[in-house]
Amino acid sequence: MAQERLWIFDFDGTLSPLVSDRERAQLHPECKQLLETLVTLPCQRVAVLSSRSVEDLIPRVPIRGVYLGGGSGIEWCFPDGQRVLSEGNWEEQLSRTRDPLLHDLSNISVIPGVELEDKKWSVALHTRNAALLAKEQLYSRIVAWRPPHPVRIFSGPEVLEIQLFPEVDKAFGVRMLCQILKFDLSNGVVVYAGDDENDAVAMRWVIHQGGNALMVGSSFPVAGARIVKDHSSLIEEIRRMVGLDITT
Structure with a gap:
């Protein structure tokens, strides 16, 4: 079998x-x-x-x-x-936390070549079209960022993914x-x-x-x-x- x-x-x-x-x-x-x-x-x-x-x-x-x-x-x-x-009460939590996080990340991602993708439950910052200096600027901004709610950040090939729920x-x-x-x-x-x-x-x-x-x-x-x-x-x-x- x-x-x-x-x-x-x-x-x-x-x-x-x-x-x-x-x-x-x-x-x-x-x-x-x-x-x-x-x-x-x-x-x-x-x-x-x-x-x-x-x-x-x-x-x-x-x-x-x-x-x-x-x-x-x-x-x-x-x-x-x-x-x-x-x-879990995911939809309710999302309605409370999503807008301020998106606002922060929209400001952070205003770097030439960096693209923001709203995936509903997470936000991706793509760097495939960004120069090396732009990528370094993005990483520095993310390290210094103090989000209004806990998040979790994952790396991928040419992307940073911000998971809106750290768990x-x-x-x-x-x-x-x-x-x-x-x-x-x-x-x-x-x-x-x-x-x-x-x-x-x-x-x-x-x-x-x-x-x-x-x-x-x-x-x-x-x-x-x-x-x-x-x-x-x-x-x-x-x-x-x-x-x-x-x-x-």
């Missing part, structure tokens, strides 16, 4: 190549094919967990059978269309999904794949639970995680893990 696995994938930089225009991000065709294959295999559940909102994520992952997590796992959309909000990270999202699905960690295995610091937090939790982690790139090494250089290497590794012919 096949081992029960819960596959959880980051989206940007893992299933989707990083692009300068974030609105144009989409599943790499080979990654789309992989997910479509995984959801058909016995005892395999598949999820995509992103800091994007669920509304943003749904049209980017048009695959039946995949669980979609937004806001690092605060909100979930199930394959049958059911929406689940993790336990929320992708490890939180993985735990929530396991609880919602009643996934038995003593019998099943979680496999997590990602590429940034927030993903690294989830990987450490997954590995501690006896699961597996795959880090795309080597910018955020995690003890016990396997490093794969790109999406093609990620696909090959996963196909090996489930016993699929990597040449097909």
Whole structure:
């Protein structure tokens, strides 16, 4: 009998190549094919967990059978269309804390080449188009920043992500999904794949639970995680893990 696995994938930089225009991000065709294959295999559940909102994520992952997590796992959309909000008064807290934080970050991000992205549950400051001096200015401003409410800051390839709720990270999202699905960690295995610091937090939790982690790139090494250089290497590794012919 096949081992029960819960596959959880980051989206940007893992299933989707990083692009300068974030609105144009989409599943790499080979990654789309992989997910479509995984959801058909016995005892395999598949999820995509992103800091994007669920509304943003749904049209980017048009695959039946995949669980979609937004806001690092605060909100979930199930394959049958059911929406689940993790336990807590998130919407109420967001209405109180969002505006002053956005105001601060809008002022901080007024640096040539720095772009602010409002992701509802977090705010991303992208530096892909910024010069080195501009990046240094941004980092200095963030270090000196005293936000009106507690936040949590994660680094990624050419981005700083400000999580509006410090208790929320992708490890939180993985735990929530396991609880919602009643996934038995003593019998099943979680496999997590990602590429940034927030993903690294989830990987450490997954590995501690006896699961597996795959880090795309080597910018955020995690003890016990396997490093794969790109999406093609990620696909090959996963196909090996489930016993699929990597040449097909």
